[in-house]
Amino acid sequence: MICLSVGKAKVNECLEIIKGSEIAEIRLDLNIYTDEELELIFSSHNNLIATCREGKYNLDERKLLLSKAIKFGAKYLDIELVCEYTMRSFLVNLAKMSNCEVIISYHNYEKCPTRDHMKDIVKRCFDGHADIAKIVCKVNSIDDNINILSLYELEKNILAFGMGKLGRITRIAAPYLGAPFTYAFPKDMKRTAEGQFSVDKLQNIINLIDD
Numbered sequence: 001m002i003c004l005s006v007g008k009a010k011v012n013e014c015l016e017i018i019k020g021s022e023i024a025e026i027r028l029d030l031n032i033y034t035d036e037e038l039e040l041i042f043s044s045h046n047n048l049i050a051t052c053r054e055g056k057y058n059l060d061e062r063k064l065l066l067s068k069a070i071k072f073g074a075k076y077l078d079i080e081l082v083c084e085y086t087m088r089s090f091l092v093n094l095a096k097m098s099n100c101e102v103i104i105s106y107h108n109y110e111k112c113p114t115r116d117h118m119k120d121i122v123k124r125c126f127d128g129h130a131d132i133a134k135i136v137c138k139v140n141s142i143d144d145n146i147n148i149l150s151l152y153e154l155e156k157n158i159l160a161f162g163m164g165k166l167g168r169i170t171r172i173a174a175p176y177l178g179a180p181f182t183y184a185f186p187k188d189m190k191r192t193a194e195g196q197f198s199v200d201k202l203q204n205i206i207n208l209i210d211d
Contacts (some may be wrong), residue, residue, distance in 0.1 A: 001181040002199055002206075003049065005192040007081050011037040017186045018045045025078070025183065027054040027192055028065050035068060043074035049103065051078035063087050070100050074157065077102040080132070081125055103159070104130035109194075112137040112144035113160065118151055122158060134159040136193070139167030152177040165192045171197060172205055 004024040006017055008031060018024040018041070026041060029052045033041065037064045042048055050069035052062045064206055065140075070077060071093070077095040079088050081104050096104050104125040113121070118135055125133035141164035148170050151160040159179050161170040184199040185191040191198075197205070 001175065003181040003183050004186050004199060005183045005196065006186060006196060007190055007192045009189065014041055014042055014082045017189075018048065020146055021045075022147045023047040023049070023075075023181055025049040025051060026069070026074075027061075028069065029054070029056050034131075038065070038068050038071045042069050042074050045155065046073070047075045049076040049078050050074040050075075051103075053080070054059040058088055059084055063091065066091055067094060068200075070095055070098050074100055076103055077147060078131075079100070080104075080107055080119065081128065088128070097128070101131040103132045103134050104128050105134035110138055110165065112139055112141075112147060115147040116159075117126060118147065122151060122154055126155075130157075130158055133156045136161060136163060137167075138163045138179060138194075139170070140164070140167070145170055149173055149177060152179070161169075167193055168195045168197065171195070171202070172209075175206075176209075 001022050003015060004021045006014055006024055007027050011033060050066055052065050066077060077091060077100050079091055084133060092102050103184055106121045121135060122133045135151060145162060145167060148160050148162050151158055161174050171182050184197050184202040187200055
């Protein structure tokens with residue numbers, strides 16, 4: 001299954017993109033939506049991921065945006081492992097009470113840690129009450145790809161793939177190794193992560209593999 005990662009998009013564009021998708025990630029940190037627009041988005045589809053990375057909004061603003069997304073019907077909350085503990089704990093508890101599944105994610109934009117380090121990160125995600133542990137690291141060598149994909153041996157409900165051109169193979173392989181979905185950017189939009197495929201290209205690759 002391909003998850004569309006929706007970057008900067010006006011509310012009507014966002015609604016049009018998610019309408020034909022099985023699952024989509026809404027990058028709240030790349031947009032400015034009113035409460036009415038947030039409700040319109042998250043009530044329009046029953047399989048949306050709400051996430052708000054550091055940058056545009058401060059801690060309290062991110063907490064409020066994600067709380068509203070959960071209230072309005074987000075299926076998943078994606079919150080970073082390194083997020084301030086009180087905020088992460090509050091949002092995880094709110095999600096659990098709202099039948100919203102929790103993705104706790106780790107990102108490393110410079111390198112891929114050792115396999116043992118990543119195993120520890122996965123454990124910390126699940127210890128933090130994640131339903132899905134997500135590990136995303138910059139790939140600088142073939143060994144990095146091997147270490148990332150080996151995480152699927154650990155347990156179920158893991159999302160693990162690499163950033164950068166060298167890591168693109170992990171985005172293709174992930175669903176075949178047990179990932180619940182993999183990410184792509186919508187047609188005519190910009191990628192939200194280095195090395196991401198467009199949905200059309202990724203679907204064509206999957207079709208070739210499955211043929």
